């Protein structure tokens with residue numbers, strides 16, 4: 001394989017096109033990155049083996065999280081590295097457990113294990129990529145649910161195929177395969193749930209195009225002092241250590257369930273720190289749990305701790321989604337309440353607010369008036385000076401008028417170049433005065449490109465007792481029409 005072809009492959013380029021790579025990344029850099037991935041994967045695998053509580057069953061299996069993230073970000077380009085990692089780890093296992101299998105047998109087992117591991121995580125990642133591609137903009141909870149469900153199914157597939165392949169290749173007995181698939185699954189799931197988002201978050205610094213996969217979670221912002229975060233981490237670690245020491249001291253298996261209470265400090269971190277710090281905190285919690293189980297010999301309760309890691313991680317992701325959803329909600333509310341061009345009330349919001357105000361005025365028998373005005377010859381402004389100039393006229397007219405209003409006045413855009421004002425506690429005479437003042441104000445507005453003087457026509461009415469907004473709008477609209485017919489630039 002030529003160096004150029006290899007570089008194409010690593011960059012995932014369409015080799016059929018024959019284009020020269022525009023990417024400045026050299027082959028050496030790409031090889032370095034792939035080697036780095038291999039070393040990290042093997043390092044995580046070694047950590048997992050240290051935490052084994054039964055042969056081939058670890059409290060959590062962090063390489064699963066890295067494989068899932070690598071397939072998600074790099075696609076099939078991650079396959080060679082992860083296959084090599086799987087084969088090397090099989091030789092390593094043989095060496096650690098002194099199984100003395102021949103190298104051909106080990107190579108075969110490694111290839112089979114690699115196939116089971118990579119096929120499962122590639123499949124899960126490919127499905128999640130499709131899911132993310134189709135639906136991330138529709139909602140973070142949908143993306144989180146997709147990740148949790150696919151993470152669970154993928155790690156189940158990896159556990160079932162992995163144990164069967166180890167049994168078929170003679171590395172474990174059939175009976176053992178039947179007993180370790182569950183801890184294998186939950187261990188893989190814990191590694192996937194905790195580490196995949198962390199790795200994707202880290203990679204999003206380098207590859208900004210995958211930031212949208214995080215569904216609005218900001219992995220870069222840190223919203224509080226680092227010392228505060230370290231304090232919270234230390235508190236979580238101390239509480240966890242206390243619970244683990246108690247579990248090892250008292251001979252009641254129920255004590256180990258206390259680890260689920262750690263969801264409280266974890267959620268505190270999720271609610272008060274950035275998404276990145278929350279992911280770090282989950283990783284620290286998981287690794288510390290695994291270390292304590294291994295060092296205190298809490299193997300009998302290992303499944304409880306594995307489930308605790310999975311449940312706390314899943315809850316944390318939904319917790320992370322809450323502020324993002326609230327921010328989106330506020331944005332949608334702003335969009336629904338405000339007219340996007342002028343920033344004043346939207347038609348619907350004006351109707352809602354004005355309806356309430358009118359009911360209140362009728363109840364207390366206070367006068368209330370309605371103005372409707374329209375910029376004169378606005379179509380001509382658009383045609384002669386351009387649509388952008390027309391937009392500027394609308395924005396400037398709205399902002400100049402808004403500045404002169406009382407806090408209790410309601411000001412909204414009726415549509416196009418028409419605006420409406422509801423004036424509580426204002427009778428007809430004062431409504432006409434106000435409209436006259438605004439008409440003069442429009443005439444004073446200066447816009448660079450606009451070579452003609454701005455003017456507007458106004459309809460003004462005071463609402464009759466028990467008159468509804470719809471009836472009032474009909475009346476004021478016909479008054480505006482009369483003002484137009486009478487020659488424009490006037491109040492009627």
Ligand SMILES: Nc1nc2c(ncn2[C@@H]2O[C@H](COP(=O)(O)OP(=O)(O)OP(=O)(O)O)[C@@H](O)[C@H]2O)c(=O)[nH]1
Nearest residue numbers: 341374375376377378379380382387390391416417
């Ligand atoms: N620039 C801009 N133009 C808009 C917007 N909304 C509507 N328009 C245009 O505003 C124009 C409104 O013109 P008309 O209501 O027909 O009346 P006019 O030219 O103001 O004439 P008179 O009201 O009779 O004086 C139409 O050409 C619309 O296309 C907008 O948001 N921005």
